[in-house]
Amino acid sequence: MSDQPRKPLPKPSSLSQPFWDGLAAGEIRLQKCDRCDTYVFYPRPYCPHCLSEALTWTAVSGRGRVYTYTVVRRAMHPAFQPDVPYVFAIVELEEGPRVETNVVGCAPEDVRVEMPVKAVYDRTTAGIALLKFEPA
Amino acid sequence: MSLKRAAAITGIAEMAPRASAEGLSTMGIWADVSRKAILDAGLEPSEIDGLLVAPPIVDMVAMWPSHLGEYLDIHPRYANIVDLGGASAAGMVWRAASAIQSGLCRAVLCVSGEASDVDTFYAPRAKRPTQQLPLREFEAPYGPMGANSGYAQIAMRHMHEFGTTGRQLAKVAVDQRTNAGANPDALYRDPLTVDDVLSSPLIVDPLHLYEIVQPCTGGAAFVVVSADLAGSNAQTPAWLLGAGEATRGVMLAQVKSITTSPIAQSAPLAFEMAGVTPDDIDLISVYDCYTITVVVTLEDAGFCEKGRGGPFVEEHDLTYRGDLPLNTHGGQLSFGQPGLAGGTSHVTEAVRQLQGRAGERQLPDCELAFVNGNGGIMSEQSSLVLGV
Numbered sequence: 149m150s151d152q153p154r155k156p157l158p159k160p161s162s163l164s165q166p167f168w169d170g171l172a173a174g175e176i177r178l179q180k181c182d183r184c185d186t187y188v189f190y191p192r193p194y195c196p197h198c199l200s201e202a203l204t205w206t207a208v209s210g211r212g213r214v215y216t217y218t219v220v221r222r223a224m225h226p227a228f229q230p231d232v233p234y235v236f237a238i239v240e241l242e243e244g245p246r247v248e249t250n251v252v253g254c255a256p257e258d259v260r261v262e263m264p265v266k267a268v269y270d271r272t273t274a275g276i277a278l279l280k281f282e283p284a
Numbered sequence: 285m286s287l288k289r290a291a292a293i294t295g296i297a298e299m300a301p302r303a304s305a306e307g308l309s310t311m312g313i314w315a316d317v318s319r320k321a322i323l324d325a326g327l328e329p330s331e332i333d334g335l336l337v338a339p340p341i342v343d344m345v346a347m348w349p350s351h352l353g354e355y356l357d358i359h360p361r362y363a364n365i366v367d368l369g370g371a372s373a374a375g376m377v378w379r380a381a382s383a384i385q386s387g388l389c390r391a392v393l394c395v396s397g398e399a400s401d402v403d404t405f406y407a408p409r410a411k412r413p414t415q416q417l418p419l420r421e422f423e424a425p426y427g428p429m430g431a432n433s434g435y436a437q438i439a440m441r442h443m444h445e446f447g448t449t450g451r452q453l454a455k456v457a458v459d460q461r462t463n464a465g466a467n468p469d470a471l472y473r474d475p476l477t478v479d480d481v482l483s484s485p486l487i488v489d490p491l492h493l494y495e496i497v498q499p500c501t502g503g504a505a506f507v508v509v510s511a512d513l514a515g516s517n518a519q520t521p522a523w524l525l526g527a528g529e530a531t532r533g534v535m536l537a538q539v540k541s542i543t544t545s546p547i548a549q550s551a552p553l554a555f556e557m558a559g560v561t562p563d564d565i566d567l568i569s570v571y572d573c574y575t576i577t578v579v580v581t582l583e584d585a586g587f588c589e590k591g592r593g594g595p596f597v598e599e600h601d602l603t604y605r606g607d608l609p610l611n612t613h614g615g616q617l618s619f620g621q622p623g624l625a626g627g628t629s630h631v632t633e634a635v636r637q638l639q640g641r642a643g644e645r646q647l648p649d650c651e652l653a654f655v656n657g658n659g660g661i662m663s664e665q666s667s668l669v670l671g672v
């Protein structure tokens with residue numbers, strides 16, 4: 149039904165496409181600066197730390213921990229209302245960068261700050277895979 | 285260069301917030317508060333030569349200052365929009381003072397507010413042109429609840445790092461509600477207890493309904509004038525004594541430590557310019573979109589040690605009768621948040637207290653006020669010291 153609210157999905161740019169391609173292939177690929185070794189996330193045209201344009205897409209472990217989270221009990225976007233309560237979190241990857249995400253695979257009550265988690269890839273019908281996490 | 289006593293706020297006007305926007309337009313509200321603020325400042329419309337506008341949240345339009353200038357039939361030679369979210373009002377104060385100090389103008393009208401309500405505010409924004417923002421690509425797909433979920437994440441991390449409790453956060457809402465009881469213009473005035481707050485519905489853990497600001501309709505304006513004009517007004521000038529501003533990214537995943545805000549930079553700048561310390565302050569008038577915002581602000585502005593904000597609000601009486609008067613108008617949590625005029629309410633209340641016209645909630649000896657404007661997810665911070 150066309151008038152059902154739909155969840156907002158990413159519309160990758162040529163700059164961010166490799167990140168989304170990585171998720172679709174079941175791994176997290178991040179830009180890494182050849183010059184200063186810094187991971188860059190979200191994707192950018194250059195390394196904000198040293199201004200180098202030499203960035204290489206690099207697969208990372210998919211392991212991390214919950215930096216913080218909340219349990220959303222009333223959705224702002226109507227397409228998320230059927231999912232409440234759900235966990236909207238920030239996960240710090242083992243390699244350093246933090247990502248906005250959902251923690252799935254456990255009850256919202258069981259999520260804790262600093263809890264170890266591992267990546268799962270949520271393939272949507274639109275062909276985009278979202279990066280989510282479950283307890284490690 | 286210092287802005288200390290470069291300019292003063294003389295005239296203020298503020299509409300009592302309403303839950304419904306029924307029958308009201310943003311431009312009509314702006315015109316009404318503008319007229320009253322100009323009258324309050326004792327000026328003629330032709331004397332307004334600067335115009336700053338904080339844009340409505342629910343109505344993104346280009347060239348707001350020109351539209352408002354046309355409506356008011358004034359012709360400023362300095363006109364701009366200040367787009368710092370809830371920090372816009374405090375940001376307008378020092379920008380106006382800076383323009384006055386540079387000789388660009390002598391009287392700057394600063395306007396904010398909107399015709400809005402909960403339904404408009406939370407309406408789906410699919411048609412908004414935000415597709416290109418990283419926020420849209422890397423956050424929106426995971427279902428954030430606007431600013432609510434961001435502040436909830438700050439609160440959750442603050443609890444983890446410092447042991448802050450729900451009861452401590454709730455105390456902020458409770459004391460502010462007591463203040464609102466002495467403000468006839470506040471939207472919510474019925475007394476509130478800590479247990480009331482904690483038994484209101486959880487919306488985004490750990491924040492409950494009564495810890496979250498309510499979008500509503502309203503507006504506020506103030507006039508910032510040069511020293512020569514300030515002397516000729518009937519109202520006591522509320523002088524700008526110090527100002528500081530600092531910003532960071534909007535997306536929390538990009539922020540190194542979400543429990544410390546840029547207030548840790550902006551507030552010391554304001555205190556240093558004013559030549560005073562937090563101990564000297566008579567009124568704390570700081571942005572309170574959520575209870576956690578106040579706790580983090582008190583820490584980062586130096587009113588207490590970092591991480592001690594929870595015990596600090598529990599140990600002090602934040603009411604207008606208390607030892608640490610804070611948001612004596614009720615704060616936005618009880619007064620209401622009419623768009624960016626919510627941020628303006630902290631400026632207008634400080635001016636009222638300094639001018640001695642705060643009515644029942646007037647503080648006995650109010651000579652110095654600390655004002656903090658906060659935008660986004662604590663991403664924009666504008667701090668002021670105002671005094672007589």
Ligand SMILES: [Zn+2]
Binds near residue numbers: 182184195
């Ligand atoms: Zn680099």
